Amino acid sequence: MTAGSTTTRTFAVTLTIPDNEAFTAYETLGRLGIAVARVVRADIWQFDADESAGDLARTVASIEAIHNPNKHRLAERTSERPANGEVWIAPRDEAPATTVAGRAIPGVRAIRRRTAWRLLDEGGRDVAPAELDRAVETFLCNPAFQVAITA
Amino acid sequence: MAAVAVVVFPGTNSEDETLRALLAVGLDGELVHWSQPERLARFDAFVLPGGFAYEDRIRAGAVAAHDAVMDPVIEAAQAGKFVLGICNGAQMLAEAGLVPGTGPLRRPTAAFAPNASGRFQSVHVHVKLAVAPERVPILAGIEPNAVIPAWASHGDGRLAAPHDELARIERDGHRAFVYCGRDGNEVAPPNGSALNAAALVNREGNVLAIMPHPERDAWTYQHLDATRDATRGDTAAALAPSGGIRLFEHFARAVKGKVPA
Numbered sequence: 001m002t003a004g005s006t007t008t009r010t011f012a013v014t015l016t017i018p019d020n021e022a023f024t025a026y027e028t029l030g031r032l033g034i035a036v037a038r039v040v041r042a043d044i045w046q047f048d049a050d051e052s053a054g055d056l057a058r059t060v061a062s063i064e065a066i067h068n069p070n071k072h073r074l075a076e077r078t079s080e081r082p083a084n085g086e087v088w089i090a091p092r093d094e095a096p097a098t099t100v101a102g103r104a105i106p107g108v109r110a111i112r113r114r115t116a117w118r119l120l121d122e123g124g125r126d127v128a129p130a131e132l133d134r135a136v137e138t139f140l141c142n143p144a145f146q147v148a149i150t151a
Numbered sequence: 152m153a154a155v156a157v158v159v160f161p162g163t164n165s166e167d168e169t170l171r172a173l174l175a176v177g178l179d180g181e182l183v184h185w186s187q188p189e190r191l192a193r194f195d196a197f198v199l200p201g202g203f204a205y206e207d208r209i210r211a212g213a214v215a216a217h218d219a220v221m222d223p224v225i226e227a228a229q230a231g232k233f234v235l236g237i238c239n240g241a242q243m244l245a246e247a248g249l250v251p252g253t254g255p256l257r258r259p260t261a262a263f264a265p266n267a268s269g270r271f272q273s274v275h276v277h278v279k280l281a282v283a284p285e286r287v288p289i290l291a292g293i294e295p296n297a298v299i300p301a302w303a304s305h306g307d308g309r310l311a312a313p314h315d316e317l318a319r320i321e322r323d324g325h326r327a328f329v330y331c332g333r334d335g336n337e338v339a340p341p342n343g344s345a346l347n348a349a350a351l352v353n354r355e356g357n358v359l360a361i362m363p364h365p366e367r368d369a370w371t372y373q374h375l376d377a378t379r380d381a382t383r384g385d386t387a388a389a390l391a392p393s394g395g396i397r398l399f400e401h402f403a404r405a406v407k408g409k410v411p412a
Binding site for chain 2: 020021024025028031032091092093097137138139140142143144145146
């Protein structure tokens with residue numbers, strides 16, 4: 001999507017090593033009685049960039065605070081919304097950042113970060129939407145300062 | 152003697168200082184690990200100390216709030232026993248819905264959210280009692296407008312809640328302490344906290360969640376001003392109680408007041 005001369009680019013960063021945070025979420029959701037066989041988590045980074053950003057994917061891949069090639073996989077998404085079966089947790093009153101780890105990115109005017117969660121059943125399918133909603137309401141999102149974004 | 156459990160989670164890092172403060176004010180304190188919830192039944196009060204329970208995964212305090220060891224703590228709080236949460240412990244109490252306590256259990260209506268700076272901060276602060284002393288029976292005998300020194304040392308200490316909930320917190324006296332200077336005059340919070348809040352208390356006044364660490368200003372050598380500098384070379388003076396210990400003295404008075412001698 002473009003706003004003026006900017007385009008929003010969305011990247012997902014996942015761990016290639018075991019994801020302790022996802023496992024902890026899995027354990028807690030199990031304690032809450034939510035039937036889930038596997039939890040998948042990703043960091044979502046969105047950049048409002050203008051043409052001067054150049055090869056943004058390459059730039060993002062080189063910023064270790066976002067992507068460490070020894071343990072992360074970086075993929076650009078075609079949509080700036082969550083995929084079906086996925087929920088993004090974002091700050092409620094978000095002021096987009098302009099730097100990452102104190103570093104500005106040329107051509108990038110705003111940076112937003114979300115956490116994406118996907119809950120899978122024994123067959124590797126997304127759990128029912130009602131089950132995902134229950135996970136969000138009871139654990140994944142604190143509505144006092146966060147919002148849950150679905151497709 | 153009144154017995155207080157200091158509940159230790161994986162990642163807690165302030166249990167020893169907290170226990171030392173509790174022992175110094177005449178309480179019988181004991182560390183209880185998260186894997187031992189069955190041990191908690193015998194205690195008269197509970198302290199959830201600071202640190203990073205479960206590495207603050209998902210959100211600060213969120214995983215711990217759902218831990219099995221919190222079940223007896225929540226039951227005790229509902230039965231009127233005193234529960235004090237400091238820093239990470241305060242975050243747990245908010246996530247558990249015990250403070251401000253205006254919604255269902257474990258459905259938080261407020262949060263100690265990431266600092267406005269987006270960074271972890273460690274600064275010496277003072278906090279002032281912002282409610283009538285009768286509103287905080289967990290701090291028995293505390294004087295009106297009491298000022299207590301402490302260290303604010305957190306990445307997630309900003310009170311955040313929807314506007315109507317913030318109004319309720321202020322109106323109904325849930326904002327127990329505010330940030331202030333040494334003279335008691337309010338100052339801007341170091342973390343962007345709404346209502347300048349440094350601590351929340353529940354309706355009954357038996358659960359207190361305070362973000363800055365009073366146990367880290369419990370002894371003069373921990374106090375950040377000339378008082379500390381003047382004790383150099385004088386061990387006894389350096390180890391003398393400092394202002395933060397007063398919060399534990401009032402807590403002890405409250406706990407002892409509920410327990411037959």
